[in-house]
Amino acid sequence: MSIWRPYTSVDTILIVNFGGQYTHLISRRVRELSVYTEIVHYYNLSRDVIDSIKPRAIILSGGPSSIYEENAPRIDSWILDLGIPVLGICYGHQLIASMIGGRVERGYGEYGRTRIRIIERDPIFDGWSSEEDVWMSHSDYVAYIPSDKAKILAVSVDKNYIAAFRLIDRSVYGVQFHPEVIHTPKGRKLIENFVIGIAGAKPMWNPGNIIENIVNEIRSTVGEDEKVLCAVSGGIDSTTTALLVKKAIGDRLVAVFVNHGLLREGEAEEVLNMLRNLGINPIYIDASKMFLDALKGVRDCEEKRRIIGELFAKIFKDIVESDKFIKWLAQGTTYPDVIESGFVPGADRIKSHHNVAGLPSWLGLKLLEPIKYLYKDEVRAIALRLGVPEDWVYRHPFPGPGLAVRIIGEITEEKLRIVRRASKIVEEELRRSGLYRRVWQAFAVVGDDKWVGVKGDRRAVGYIVTIRIVESEDGMTADWSRIPLDVLDNIARRITSEIPEVTMVTYAITSKPPSTIEPC
Numbered sequence: 001m002s003i004w005r006p007y008t009s010v011d012t013i014l015i016v017n018f019g020g021q022y023t024h025l026i027s028r029r030v031r032e033l034s035v036y037t038e039i040v041h042y043y044n045l046s047r048d049v050i051d052s053i054k055p056r057a058i059i060l061s062g063g064p065s066s067i068y069e070e071n072a073p074r075i076d077s078w079i080l081d082l083g084i085p086v087l088g089i090c091y092g093h094q095l096i097a098s099m100i101g102g103r104v105e106r107g108y109g110e111y112g113r114t115r116i117r118i119i120e121r122d123p124i125f126d127g128w129s130s131e132e133d134v135w136m137s138h139s140d141y142v143a144y145i146p147s148d149k150a151k152i153l154a155v156s157v158d159k160n161y162i163a164a165f166r167l168i169d170r171s172v173y174g175v176q177f178h179p180e181v182i183h184t185p186k187g188r189k190l191i192e193n194f195v196i197g198i199a200g201a202k203p204m205w206n207p208g209n210i211i212e213n214i215v216n217e218i219r220s221t222v223g224e225d226e227k228v229l230c231a232v233s234g235g236i237d238s239t240t241t242a243l244l245v246k247k248a249i250g251d252r253l254v255a256v257f258v259n260h261g262l263l264r265e266g267e268a269e270e271v272l273n274m275l276r277n278l279g280i281n282p283i284y285i286d287a288s289k290m291f292l293d294a295l296k297g298v299r300d301c302e303e304k305r306r307i308i309g310e311l312f313a314k315i316f317k318d319i320v321e322s323d324k325f326i327k328w329l330a331q332g333t334t335y336p337d338v339i340e341s342g343f344v345p346g347a348d349r350i351k352s353h354h355n356v357a358g359l360p361s362w363l364g365l366k367l368l369e370p371i372k373y374l375y376k377d378e379v380r381a382i383a384l385r386l387g388v389p390e391d392w393v394y395r396h397p398f399p400g401p402g403l404a405v406r407i408i409g410e411i412t413e414e415k416l417r418i419v420r421r422a423s424k425i426v427e428e429e430l431r432r433s434g435l436y437r438r439v440w441q442a443f444a445v446v447g448d449d450k451w452v453g454v455k456g457d458r459r460a461v462g463y464i465v466t467i468r469i470v471e472s473e474d475g476m477t478a479d480w481s482r483i484p485l486d487v488l489d490n491i492a493r494r495i496t497s498e499i500p501e502v503t504m505v506t507y508a509i510t511s512k513p514p515s516t517i518e519p520c
């Protein structure tokens with residue numbers, strides 16, 4: 001498998017994914033040490049991948065399978081003979097044990113906080129006391145490892161299961177617990193011991209370095225007279241993408257900002273100002289009428305997304321056809337999108353977020369994804385470095401189809417006006433109370449349900465507005481925010497008094513899962 005690698009000049013840790021829930025967490029913990037990571041699914045691992053990545057160390061993730069099952073995911077044991085340090089976590093630990101002739105069985109299980117005792121001192125446990133709490137989540141356990149091949153380093157205090165081992169004379173380790181989760185208090189230290197201490201990776205992964213690597217990669221990828229089209233929304237991902245392309249190839253960046261009529265209050269002007277201050281002069285297309293006309297009578301959200309996606313593509317097609325030098329489309333795809341999309345057999349498609357699917361191939365453009373190896377916090381760090389004002393860097397994510405997905409049922413002018421004004425009020429009140437940055441997203445939703453009210457002694461039938469404020473790390477899971485009741489109270493009062501059509505404000509208190517963040 002050949003893979004596009006922009007960061008050839010920095011030390012890399014390779015993470016082999018066995019479908020664990022925490023694979024991205026492992027990756028983020030390593031990157032917090034300023035060391036770059038790449039995640040490869042176990043079935044894509046080959047000698048070519050090792051040769052092209054040249055990892056300083058390899059980490060084998062956890063996973064849902066049991067190693068003794070017939071079709072359990074496996075990799076070849078040459079991985080242990082490369083002289084490259086290896087750390088197996090949970091399933092990875094059990095896999096290494098089984099590769100060296102050990103035995104893994106179904107046990108009693110250890111879940112949550114578990115105490116372990118270190119019985120043999122090793123650099124991997126530098127900074128650990130002889131007993132520590134760790135976080136476990138496993139049903140299987142390593143019942144036996146051959147003592148001529150491996151040394152037990154730690155056991156769990158209650159069940160006496162093997163909690164950590166090391167191969168004799170090699171830097172190959174297994175840990176049954178999860179050092180990557182915060183519930184393992186010394187977990188970060190263990191990862192640092194392995195990555196920096198044992199593997200000797202140099203912390204070279206910093207914003208300056210990232211920018212330089214990406215800019216070089218764009219310059220060597222895009223031909224000398226070729227232009228790059230970049231659709232910008234004002235969101236942090238597309239803004240950063242456009243800035244990187246601009247830095248690499250200057251005016252051969254063609255940035256386009258579309259007003260689909262589903263933007264927030266004042267957003268079009270604000271986005272244009274912000275981009276212009278950063279030296280990006282996008283082509284501005286006000287297509288509000290076209291979008292809203294096409295969406296008339298449409299109630300289903302996936303149908304709205306489809307129509308919006310198609311109109312976007314049509315607009316871009318016109319631009320591409322008007323300039324034959326445009327050969328590339330730059331997109332702000334980030335690392336979680338890359339790893340989540342497509343790879344998980346049988347995974348259910350909950351919503352079609354079109355930045356992952358990409359624009360249709362009939363546009364005939366090659367795809368450039370400069371931030372495809374970055375996490376959101378890294379995108380933010382380089383955006384700051386590239387001069388994006390802090391307020392924009394920490395702006396909440398906003399869906400590409402805009403308010404279309406925050407209006408349940410048909411999009412009407414009245415509902416659009418309500419959701420715009422209400423969202424503005426939510427945002428203002430959060431900023432005023434200093435909570436804006438503490439939450440992932442905060443917005444208002446309107447549908448067709450009505451609530452009888454009494455306004456000025458008169459019966460008034462009005463809309464129900466639902467407030468959604470959630471906390472999240474990455475949008476994949478989320479919890480509703482326990483914001484102070486008086487802030488909610490202010491929001492509700494302002495909405496009913498400033499928007500006469502609204503007679504009821506509700507607060508959404510379901511986490512994701514089972515709910516999603518946006519209402520549809």
Ligand SMILES: Nc1ncnc2c1ncn2[C@@H]1O[C@H](COP(=O)(O)OP(=O)(O)OP(=O)(O)O)[C@@H](O)[C@H]1O
Nearest residue numbers: 231232233235236237238257258355397398399400
């Ligand atoms: N109004 C718009 N005009 C032009 N392109 C847009 C517009 N809205 C969305 N896009 C394109 O669709 C992509 C997906 O939007 P999405 O909201 O996921 O990302 P973003 O806006 O870049 O960042 P963020 O996740 O921080 O909002 C954007 O990166 C951008 O390329």
Ligand SMILES: O=c1[nH]c(=O)c2[nH+]cn([C@@H]3O[C@H](COP(=O)(O)O)[C@@H](O)[C@H]3O)c2[nH]1
Nearest residue numbers: 351352353354397399400401475516517518
């Ligand atoms: O670009 C986008 N196009 C979409 O159609 C879309 N739908 C949801 N979102 C954003 O994705 C994150 C997760 O949202 P859900 O829990 O609603 O799926 C949240 O951050 C949502 O705002 C979208 N982004």
Ligand SMILES: NC(=O)CC[C@H](N)C(=O)O
Nearest residue numbers: 062063090091138139140
């Ligand atoms: N979290 C894990 O990696 C679990 C490994 C294995 N499925 C077990 O239950 O022991």
Ligand SMILES: [Mg+2]
Nearest residue numbers: 233235398399
């Ligand atoms: Mg956006």
